[in-house]
Amino acid sequence: MRKLRVAAGMTTERAAALLNVPRTNVPNMESGRSGISAERVRTLAANYGCTDQALVEALAALATGREKGWWEAYRGQLRDGFLDIAEMEWHATCLRIAVTVHLPGLLQTEDHARAVFAAVIPRLSSDDIDVRVAHRIDRHQVLNRPDPPMLDVIVHEAALRMEFGGPAVARRQLEHLLRISDGGNVNLRVIPFKAGGFPGAGQSVVYAGAAVPRLDTVELDSTHGPEFIGDEGQLAKYRAQLDAAQQLALAPPASRDFVQALAHHL
Numbered sequence: 001m002r003k004l005r006v007a008a009g010m011t012t013e014r015a016a017a018l019l020n021v022p023r024t025n026v027p028n029m030e031s032g033r034s035g036i037s038a039e040r041v042r043t044l045a046a047n048y049g050c051t052d053q054a055l056v057e058a059l060a061a062l063a064t065g066r067e068k069g070w071w072e073a074y075r076g077q078l079r080d081g082f083l084d085i086a087e088m089e090w091h092a093t094c095l096r097i098a099v100t101v102h103l104p105g106l107l108q109t110e111d112h113a114r115a116v117f118a119a120v121i122p123r124l125s126s127d128d129i130d131v132r133v134a135h136r137i138d139r140h141q142v143l144n145r146p147d148p149p150m151l152d153v154i155v156h157e158a159a160l161r162m163e164f165g166g167p168a169v170a171r172r173q174l175e176h177l178l179r180i181s182d183g184g185n186v187n188l189r190v191i192p193f194k195a196g197g198f199p200g201a202g203q204s205v206v207y208a209g210a211a212v213p214r215l216d217t218v219e220l221d222s223t224h225g226p227e228f229i230g231d232e233g234q235l236a237k238y239r240a241q242l243d244a245a246q247q248l249a250l251a252p253p254a255s256r257d258f259v260q261a262l263a264h265h266l
Helices: 002-007 012-019 025-031 038-047 053-064 070-074 080-091 110-118 126-138 157-161 167-180 232-248 252-264
Strands: 094-099 150-156 186-191 205-209 217-220 227-229
Touching (some): 002 025, 012 025, 038 053, 070 080, 080 126, 094 232, 110 126, 150 157, 150 232, 157 186, 186 232, 227 232
Antiparallel strands (some): 217 227
């Protein structure tokens, strides 16, 4: 909604006047800090001159479907970025992920996740680790619901060989990858060391597809927290980057064989 307003050259004061609400309500609605009805979405979109009805209806659907998600139970216990990742995953129609060092949170076992958080600097307390691990495991429910998003994961060999928690934990993690990629909604592809360099080799990228392409989002991991990108030019860049990485990766059957061989040698 903010993008539409800015493109229309409209101030928050004018948008608030259209809805007969205080000016501060508009940025709160745009950031998701407060709710907005489908009727108000359509009112603002019409005054912003938006003629993309598919986009308007997708935004209206998001407005009417904003009931509190399971992640709200963690508000106040975790930074907002953790909750934003969970919400993004939950509302995605499909997810494309590429990682080089850390395995995707959606595919981590509890023991692996605990070992990852235990390595954070500055050190976390045992209570903080427990909360982060619980939240990470709760994120997995998006893959177990009746209508899970399609998940395409590209994992570099380096991430598969990282022994967080030691060999036994690493082996169980690899076995978990094999089990979860045996279902119908998870495609696992491995880029072996011998494939050489590839676009985005230094990044972890999550591309979340939405009901309409203009609502797609990219999430990038960093030590300071997640960064969310929605600019179309950047989205196109990351789609191309993921396509190029996928071309270098092994096909899913060969990738599963690769993971199985690594697990066998642990």
